[in-house]
Amino acid sequence: MVLEAKNISFQYGRDTKQILENFSLRMESHERVGIVAPSGFGKTTFCKILSGYEKPDGGEVLLDGKPLSSYGRYCPVQMIWQHPEQVVNPRLRMREVLKQGDEIEEYIVEGLGIEEDWKNRFPAEISGGEMQRFCIARALGRRTRFLLADEISTMLDLITQSQIWSFLIGEVERREIGLLAVSHSMPLLESVCTRIIDLEHL
Amino acid sequence: MEEKKVILDIRNFSVSFEQYEKGFRKTGLPVIRNLDVTIREGEMVAVVGSSGSGKSLLAHGILGILPYNATMGGELVYDGELLTKERQKALRGNEIVLVPQSVAFLDPLMKIGPQIRKGKKDQASREKLNGIFEGYHLKNEVQELYPFELSGGMNRRVLVSTAMMGNPRLVIADEPTPGLHMAMVRRVMSHFRELADQGAGVLLITHDLEQALEVADRVVVFYAGTTVEDADAKDFRSEETLRHPYSKALWRALPQNGFQFIRGTQPYVKDLPEGCPFGPRCEWYTEACKGEISCREVRGGRVRCVRAV
Numbered sequence: 376m377v378l379e380a381k382n383i384s385f386q387y388g389r390d391t392k393q394i395l396e397n398f399s400l401r402m403e404s405h406e407r408v409g410i411v412a413p414s415g416f417g418k419t420t421f422c423k424i425l426s427g428y429e430k431p432d433g434g435e436v437l438l439d440g441k442p443l444s445s446y447g448r449y450c451p452v453q454m455i456w457q458h459p460e461q462v463v464n465p466r467l468r469m470r471e472v473l474k475q476g477d478e479i480e481e482y483i484v485e486g487l488g489i490e491e492d493w494k495n496r497f498p499a500e501i502s503g504g505e506m507q508r509f510c511i512a513r514a515l516g517r518r519t520r521f522l523l524a525d526e527i528s529t530m531l532d533l534i535t536q537s538q539i540w541s542f543l544i545g546e547v548e549r550r551e552i553g554l555l556a557v558s559h560s561m562p563l564l565e566s567v568c569t570r571i572i573d574l575e576h577l
Numbered sequence: 578m579e580e581k582k583v584i585l586d587i588r589n590f591s592v593s594f595e596q597y598e599k600g601f602r603k604t605g606l607p608v609i610r611n612l613d614v615t616i617r618e619g620e621m622v623a624v625v626g627s628s629g630s631g632k633s634l635l636a637h638g639i640l641g642i643l644p645y646n647a648t649m650g651g652e653l654v655y656d657g658e659l660l661t662k663e664r665q666k667a668l669r670g671n672e673i674v675l676v677p678q679s680v681a682f683l684d685p686l687m688k689i690g691p692q693i694r695k696g697k698k699d700q701a702s703r704e705k706l707n708g709i710f711e712g713y714h715l716k717n718e719v720q721e722l723y724p725f726e727l728s729g730g731m732n733r734r735v736l737v738s739t740a741m742m743g744n745p746r747l748v749i750a751d752e753p754t755p756g757l758h759m760a761m762v763r764r765v766m767s768h769f770r771e772l773a774d775q776g777a778g779v780l781l782i783t784h785d786l787e788q789a790l791e792v793a794d795r796v797v798v799f800y801a802g803t804t805v806e807d808a809d810a811k812d813f814r815s816e817e818t819l820r821h822p823y824s825k826a827l828w829r830a831l832p833q834n835g836f837q838f839i840r841g842t843q844p845y846v847k848d849l850p851e852g853c854p855f856g857p858r859c860e861w862y863t864e865a866c867k868g869e870i871s872c873r874e875v876r877g878g879r880v881r882c883v884r885a886v
């Protein structure tokens with residue numbers, strides 16, 4: 376499959392600065408693309424647009440030539456957020472959080488090291504690293520075709536980070552899911568990605 | 578090379594909590610055990626351990642601000658003398674400053690400016706603070722605001738400014754940069770480095786080994802409540818120069834070394850295995866690992882492992 380952002384322009388409000396201007400990107404599902412840019416450059420904003428959380432002011436996002444909205448309730452382009460606690464309902468137990476997206480296969484939950492008793496807890500009762508694993512699992516629903524990972528491991532310790540990345544790499548390769556990884560760590564992008572885009576020096 | 582003067586010597590330090598279980602009083606849940614760290618003048622030492630492993634308690638122990646139900650053991654020697662409660666109180670905020678992990682450490686009822694200047698109103702203090710704020714992209718008006726009026730990231734920069742204000746001899750920075758932009762993280766780190774280069778001792782407590790390796794002189798690896806290795810930052814350039822199997826595992830987990838990871842998780846203090854806390858995950862495990870493991874000198878560093886060479 377092909378994910379295309381065509382001539383995207385975006386600003387958060389009328390009198391605010393232009394964040395993206397006429398920006399285009401094309402990637403295929405066998406690719407793992409890395410994105411680097413300074414903070415505030417618009418990386419998160421771009422991920423939100425690519426996954427349909429934000430509508431661009433100009434341009435369009437197409438998946439195999441069709442707008443995201445034509446794919447039904449579950450968007451095949453899934454985003455994993457830098458601060459996962461912001462996108463999890465605090466009143467749900469983690470077990471329910473997992474069920475909010477598409478059907479998730481059990482081996483994913485296991486592969487990410489999610490323990491059975493974490494599932495009974497509320498978001499406030501688990502650590503950042505545990506939460507991030509749930510959010511990754513939730514983004515890996517059966518119908519996911521592209522995965523956008525926005526600085527997903529900055530808060531994690533090294534062993535957890537490496538567990539998560541080696542699982543993710545295996546999973547996107549096996550299912551041929553396209554991966555877009557945003558990070559400030561060049562060593563990380565170099566070992567994860569097939570191509571790296573520096574937004575600042577396009 | 579001349580040995581630099583030791584500022585703080587943490588010897589056999591421990592922190593435990595009183596626990597109540599099923600109505601019975603059960604004392605002593607040891608969260609930190611047998612921890613040794615030495616900080617010299619002009620040196621930046623990073624204590625690296627995963628989140629939630631009790632690293633903040635080390636910071637709070639040094640400053641004498643542990644919660645009431647915590648008991649501290651071991652010795653803290655500051656400037657050659659025992660660091661007593663009285664001395665902690667006298668030095669805290671002057672010679673010894675803390676950059677705390679939580680922005681909740683700011684006084685909610687006090688405006689930012691006076692809070693950081695500690696009431697000092699003289700021209701020099703004002704100018705110094707203005708300069709520090711400028712470096713952290715904080716407008717001077719911020720000094721007239723209360724903490725609740727600032728964003729999380731701004732409060733964090735305010736906390737860091739506190740350490741830059743006086744002339745501290747010892748700075749304890751407890752996860753000082755979460756939520757800050759990368760460029761700001763670099764700036765904060767380089768300011769800590771400057772403080773060290775001017776002769777202060779800096780103890781950086783963090784979960785981020787890569788960040789630690791960029792700035793610190795030495796790295797102390799923290800695992801399951803204790804120090805397992807104390808190494809020169811340069812030792813992290815290769816797996817062979819490291820000593821403890823856990824430090825080696827951290828090295829292999831770095832992205833540039835291929836994300837290889839070890840199974841399992843750090844044990845909670847409640848269910849520590851007998852003998853070496855790393856035992857259940859260790860590929861070198863033998864009979865000898867079942868007893869108490871003491872710290873040894875190996876190749877100029879210190880390691881808590883019977884088989885390290």
Ligand SMILES: Nc1ncnc2c1ncn2[C@@H]1O[C@H](COP(=O)(O)OP(=O)(O)O)[C@@H](O)[C@H]1O
Pocket residue numbers: 387388391394412413414415416417418419420421
């Ligand atoms: N919800 C929002 N409302 C207004 N401005 C925003 C919002 N989210 C982000 N911004 C601004 O948009 C710019 C780009 O932000 P972001 O996409 O988060 O950048 P990056 O991910 O590259 O750090 C920043 O200046 C940020 O302050």
Ligand code: SF4
Pocket residue numbers: 822823853854855856857859860861862863865866870881882883884885
């Ligand atoms: S003491 Fe034994 S179990 Fe512990 S790290 Fe060394 S070899 Fe491994």
Ligand SMILES: [Mg+2]
Pocket residue numbers: 418419457525526
């Ligand atoms: Mg971002």
